[in-house]
Amino acid sequence: MEQGYNFAYLDEATKRMIRRAILKAVAIPGHQIPFGAREMPLPYGWGTGGIQVTASIIGPNDTLKVIDQGADDTTNAISIRRFFARVAGVATTEHTAEASIIQTRHRIPERALREDQILVYQVPMPEPLFRLEPRVAETRRMHALAEYGLMQVRLYEDIARLGRIGTAYNYPVMVNARYLMSPSPIPAFDNPKMDRMPALQLFGAGREKRIYAVPPYTPVKSLDFDDHPFRAIRAPHACTLCGSTSSYLDEVVTDDRGGRVFVCSDTDYCQSRREKAA
Amino acid sequence: MTPLLEASGLSLRFGAIRALDDVAIDVWPGEVLAIVGESGSGKSTLLRVLSGQQAAEAGTVRYDGADIRSLSEAALRRLSRSDWGFVHQNPRDGLRMAISAGGNIGERLMANGARHYGDIRAEALAWLSRVEIDPARIDALPRTFSGGMQQRLQIARTLVTRPRLVFMDEPTGGLDVSVQAKLLDMLRGLVRDLGLSVVIVTHDIAAARLLAHRIVVMRHGRVVEEGLTDRVLDDPQHPYTQLLVSSVLAA
Numbered sequence: 001m002e003q004g005y006n007f008a009y010l011d012e013a014t015k016r017m018i019r020r021a022i023l024k025a026v027a028i029p030g031h032q033i034p035f036g037a038r039e040m041p042l043p044y045g046w047g048t049g050g051i052q053v054t055a056s057i058i059g060p061n062d063t064l065k066v067i068d069q070g071a072d073d074t075t076n077a078i079s080i081r082r083f084f085a086r087v088a089g090v091a092t093t094e095h096t097a098e099a100s101i102i103q104t105r106h107r108i109p110e111r112a113l114r115e116d117q118i119l120v121y122q123v124p125m126p127e128p129l130f131r132l133e134p135r136v137a138e139t140r141r142m143h144a145l146a147e148y149g150l151m152q153v154r155l156y157e158d159i160a161r162l163g164r165i166g167t168a169y170n171y172p173v174m175v176n177a178r179y180l181m182s183p184s185p186i187p188a189f190d191n192p193k194m195d196r197m198p199a200l201q202l203f204g205a206g207r208e209k210r211i212y213a214v215p216p217y218t219p220v221k222s223l224d225f226d227d228h229p230f231r232a233i234r235a236p237h238a239c240t241l242c243g244s245t246s247s248y249l250d251e252v253v254t255d256d257r258g259g260r261v262f263v264c265s266d267t268d269y270c271q272s273r274r275e276k277a278a
Numbered sequence: 279m280t281p282l283l284e285a286s287g288l289s290l291r292f293g294a295i296r297a298l299d300d301v302a303i304d305v306w307p308g309e310v311l312a313i314v315g316e317s318g319s320g321k322s323t324l325l326r327v328l329s330g331q332q333a334a335e336a337g338t339v340r341y342d343g344a345d346i347r348s349l350s351e352a353a354l355r356r357l358s359r360s361d362w363g364f365v366h367q368n369p370r371d372g373l374r375m376a377i378s379a380g381g382n383i384g385e386r387l388m389a390n391g392a393r394h395y396g397d398i399r400a401e402a403l404a405w406l407s408r409v410e411i412d413p414a415r416i417d418a419l420p421r422t423f424s425g426g427m428q429q430r431l432q433i434a435r436t437l438v439t440r441p442r443l444v445f446m447d448e449p450t451g452g453l454d455v456s457v458q459a460k461l462l463d464m465l466r467g468l469v470r471d472l473g474l475s476v477v478i479v480t481h482d483i484a485a486a487r488l489l490a491h492r493i494v495v496m497r498h499g500r501v502v503e504e505g506l507t508d509r510v511l512d513d514p515q516h517p518y519t520q521l522l523v524s525s526v527l528a529a
């Protein structure tokens with residue numbers, strides 16, 4: 001660990017403040033808790049909210065995995081992993097099974113998470129109602145009174161226009177049948193993984209200064225209509241590399257003549273399947 | 279029988295202006311009550327206070343026997359989106375302009391828990407027909423509608439939950455005379471068929487005569503006269519009402 005920083009970069013008072021926000025968030029599943037977000041030595045788009053959450057819960061014995069769009073090897077994921085290796089001296093891993101904390105942007109790992117793991121989401125916009133109701137005070141009132149008809153109207157509009165619910169990312173969910181929550185821009189395909197997940201799920205929004213949480217085994221339901229039930233959609237292909245027919249796939253252009261293949265977006269999942277097969 | 283809505287002693291000042299000065303009114307089940315009076319006489323303020331959108335400084339409003347100020351915010355909002363309706367003069371204030379006609383009609387149903395798309399859609403189609411908008415326009419945005427159509431859409435969106443009591447603030451205000459007449463006719467039919475209680479604010483004495491069972495005349499925040507529509511219009515007692523009725527006749 002590099003000298004000159006407090007452990008995990010943030011000072012102890014800040015970490016305590018963030019932990020208090022996390023505890024409140026865990027106590028009221030899906031409810032957004034304001035916190036005094038700090039400037040981090042990384043730009044907002046890099047997930048400073050998630051980084052602050054991770055910095056507040058990480059200990060010297062933790063093993064950290066960071067993914068971005070399911071991959072461990074993007075610039076964003078590598079930078080955040082290096083950051084924590086430097087300021088906290090923690091072990092890092094690319095293997096989902098070996099991690100005690102997984103910080104993520106845009107995906108939930110394919111491998112089922114366990115009770116002894118924590119999933120930390122980087123959240124660009126925590127308020128699920130912000131496109132529908134620009135007045136912040138009004139969105140608070142809607143949450144306080146659980147008035148979520150307007151979100152249902154948005155889904156109605158989707159079906160009326162497209163014949164189906166067109167939302168493919170950041171698909172709104174009800175947490176514990178009480179709070180409407182943005183799952184962050186993960187694919188709707190991942191939503192069912194949030195439901196009654198054994199791992200603790202923490203969400204940090206740096207620019208908007210909000211933290212929220214889904215405690216282990218909490219019901220998380222994607223909004224839908226009785227006659228248009230939620231469906232977790234994936235490309236109808238097998239992974240070109242590992243053959244998986246159940247994982248979430250990325251479409252990759254292979255040449256400039258329009259050639260394309262589908263591969264697992266979760267690189268660790270894909271790799272471990274190939275190793276097992278070999 | 280007891281009144282559906284009972285207000286008494288309502289007072290509210292804005293600085294030196296007495297917008298409401300000891301106002302009392304009752305609305306009976308199935309009754310249409312018109313509130314008339316010159317501009318600034320406190321009609322819209324009264325409507326806001328009666329519908330719980332604004333608190334008075336003094337007085338009480340009872341709905342179904344309960345003081346609406348004793349209701350929690352959640353209960354009042356529930357009442358506002360189920361038992362009550364509010365029709366604004368400007369349809370832009372009562373419609374969501376970025377949402378289709380069907381979505382506008384369905385909103386109150388969804389807010390009250392409807393979760394079956396097909397049922398919501400069927401209900402929206404039925405209401406479009408009922409307010410004489412071509413059901414083929416169900417997915418069109420309100421901004422592509424004429425002023426009269428927008429107002430009819432606002433009415434459909436309000437009535438879809440079968441409210442018992444509807445507040446209307448100059449619902450025909452911004453419309454051409456011929457369009458006004460058609461809308462009034464439609465309102466009269468809906469009020470009768472649904473057995474609605476209505477409190478309607480209007481400048482238009484002819485509209486009041488057509489729709490209202492009773493009339494309340496306001497001036498400077500006070501009720502100066504009230505009575506059955508024909509009595510008030512044909513035999514006005516208060517000099518201000520006489521002026522109001524005669525100026526309409528002269529116009």
Ligand SMILES: Nc1ncnc2c1ncn2[C@@H]1O[C@H](COP(=O)(O)OP(=O)(O)OP(=O)(O)O)[C@@H](O)[C@H]1O
Pocket residue numbers: 292295296297315316317318319320321322323324
């Ligand atoms: N929010 C407010 N702040 C200050 N004064 C107000 C406010 N609302 C209303 N008033 C004043 O209270 C008086 C009554 O207004 P109100 O809008 O109720 O009249 P009205 O009878 O509806 O008039 P109009 O026919 O022009 O719509 C007016 O003098 C108005 O200027």
Ligand SMILES: [Mg+2]
Pocket residue numbers: 321322323447
């Ligand atoms: Mg007015």
Ligand SMILES: [Zn+2]
Pocket residue numbers: 239240241242243244247263264269270271273
């Ligand atoms: Zn694969």
